[in-house]
Amino acid sequence: MIQVDEEIPNVIIKVMTTDGPQDIQTQEIFANKKVVLFSVPGAFTPTCSAAHLPGFVVQADAIKEKGIDTIACMSVNDVYVMDAWGKTSNAEEILMLADGNADFAEALGLDVDGTAWGMGVRSKRFAMIVNDGVIEALEVDEKGLDKSSAEYILSLL
Secondary structure, three states: OOOOOOEOOOOEEEEEEOOEEEEEEHHHHHOOOEEEEEEEOOOOOHHHHHHHHHHHHHHHHHHHHOOOOEEEEEEOOOHHHHHHHHHHOOOOOEEEEEOOOOHHHHHHOOEEEOHHHOOOEEEOEEEEEEEOOEEEEEEEEOOOOOOOOHHHHHHHO
């Protein structure tokens, strides 16, 4: 698993743009910026939709006031699902990242086998603060939503 003070691996993931789905390298997202990245096991799943993403939607302004350039939400879902989830969740201030093949989650060492629940490989629930591509803080929730919540991350800024 990736650790604090390590660089984010450079992986190609997807993001929805006004021109449709586009590839984006993680290096583009994190270079020369301070970013809060949080990841959920699945878009539209109960805890993710009821608490995790909404917490960051509500706290987006407060987080950005602490010097964060970008708030990004990542999940092992396709770009269309992530786009729809962002729109239905009023997440205009959040960059919705689609790690459809779990390439980024695996490169971070934060992937989890969800085949027992019919979900395939997914991402663990986590949040990190990244400054110019280097991880300053990393919080992983093994169960529930505690250390990766918007409120907790805001307390670390």
